[in-house]
Structure formats: C-alpha cells, structure tokens
Amino acid sequence: MTLKKYNFYDSDWFLGGNGDVEYDIRGEDFGKLLAICFRYSSCVAFCFRGFWQFQDVLGPFEIERPACVAEKDIPGGYVYFGPKPGEKQCSHTRFYRICPELYEVLLSISDSLFSWLYGRGHCKPEDPTFYREDGSVFFSSLIHEGECHLYLRDGEDASEILGIPGWEECTW
8 A cells, every 4th residue: 555645834934935935725625625534534633722612513523532543643642731831721632523514514614724723813623633444644734833744545536635836745
C-alpha cells in the first residue's frame, strides 16, 4: 500500500516565500474538502477550549474515542488539560461520527479551514482530525500553526482540492 502525504499551509512561508502570501480553503472549496474527508473517514475529532462549546449542535453526533485511534494521533491529546497560565478554560478532545447531518452542521459552523480555532477573533472547535475506519489519520490539522496534512492511500482521490494553491506533496 502506498501512502502519499500532502501539506497545506496558511502562508507561503513554508513554501520558500516571505510569508506575505496567505492561503486558506474557503466556501465551495471548503465544502469539497469536507466531502472528501467524509468519504474516506468514519469519525472526526476536535480539540475544545470551552467546555460546552458547540455541544448543542455537535452533541448528537458525539461518540466515545474509537479503540483503534492511537492516542498519539489525537489533537491536543485525549486527556483534559488544565488551564494554561493566564487562561480560565481547559482544553479537551471529543469525537463525532461521520454522517450527512454532521456535514451540514460543520458547514454551518464555518466555511473556512483556518477559522477552526479558538482565538484570533474565532471561538470554534480546533484542529479537526479525520480518521479512517481502521483508526489511521486521513486528514489532520494544527490550525494555530497554519498547517494541515492529508494522507492518501491507493484508491483515495482528493484531486478536486489538491489543485488549490497552497498544497504540496511531501516527499518524506
């Protein structure tokens, strides 16, 4: 089985530029990215700062952490973190089952990849990570750091989004 890794960054800094060109996946392209993630994944995880943040709309889709998902692959780790110095909130990770209704909910929360963060004027779940049925990571992100990673296996097609400026194939 061949695995190809693609990186997407929020600026050209990571691509040899000066950091003055910004990238994001927005609108229709963001919907395509989500659709691809939903096609190949069985669950998604988000890291939260606010304990009850978005639980009214995401709660119906919440699941326990699948046993096949390795703790090293979970955004922010799986345990609750106490508040950082100067912060009043803890962070924690929650998992959600992939289904058409969740797709619509995620699009109602945001239409932009790099707005999935708590800070910089945003108050959203952070660092979406999509997992295949076997627990392997399909898509991961560190939104505060401005980076995302797509891991494609043979037979998985993401050509609809890989033409968006900012993607680069990793040569490992």
